[in-house]
Amino acid sequence: MFTGIVQGTAPLVAIDEKPNFRTHVIEMPAKLLSGLELGASVAHNGCCLTVTAVEGTRVSFDLIKETLCLTNLGELALGDRVNIERAARFNDEIGGHLMSGHIICTAEVAKILASENNRQIWLRMPNASLMKYILHKGFIGIDGISLTIGEVVNNRFCVHLIPETLERTTLGRKRLGDKVNIEIDPQTQAVVDSVERVVASRKARLSATFKD
The missing domain is CATH 2.40.30.20 (Elongation Factor Tu (Ef-tu); domain 3)
Known part of the structure; x- marks a missing residue:
């Protein structure tokens, strides 16, 4: 989960392009490197991505076809910057609102x-x-x-x-x-969605009542 409070921006320093697949390497701000491990979740422009490699300040993330289709990450070029947020931890201040990192x-x-x-x-x-x-x-x-x-x-x-x-x-x-x-x-x-389901259910019952 994330809070929607961006902790910094990071430049895209390398791209490994494959069919329907990309690996992004960013220059992570030093203040956000503490405790960062493989498998950790980091939001890029709000999209939850998984750390696949950490080499000094350079951190890698894989982007699959679904991510490239639904987000703006596939349009990024070398030198472009992304908004970065580490995953929230218990007792963190929720300054924004709870976010999942799932882009619609x-x-x-x-x-x-x-x-x-x-x-x-x-x-x-x-x-x-x-x-x-x-x-x-x-x-x-x-x-x-x-x-x-x-x-x-x-x-x-x-x-x-x-x-x-x-x-x-x-x-x-x-x-x-x-x-x-x-x-x-x-x-x-x-x-x-809940209100829509309730309204649809009531309409269906009313329709069935009048038919009877």
Whole structure:
């Protein structure tokens, strides 16, 4: 599990490309290396990946076809940076919201509105059916960052970014058309899906009653 509080960014220093498979090597910030072992979980742009090798400050991760299809990690090139978070431990402060590191889709940066000390980013979701989980003032994970949803319009929504977020993460470098990883808040998804099942069940019972 993760908290959505990005602990640093790391550059991609090597890529081993194979059919439907990639190995990424990043230069891990020194402060995040303590106790890092093979098999540990580290979020890259919000996507939970497993450590496959540690050589000094260089850490390797394997990306399978599913990860390359669902996330923006397959589009990265040498020198690009990723948001990094080590897996949460018991007694850690939950400064954001609990996140699983399971990316549901990518969203496109559709509009950027900048003003002094503020930035508003509008994102376009690829599937309108996912918008039922995008609620005003709800939680969402964007490239591994726990954020609060602002306005919601059709298949778009926005988030408001403070200078600290722009400085500590890669969101400050995003441009129009860029893709970001999206993780829906699991509690929101569970509630929405449960309500839908209850409503569908009641409708089915009513329909059966009238038929009788």
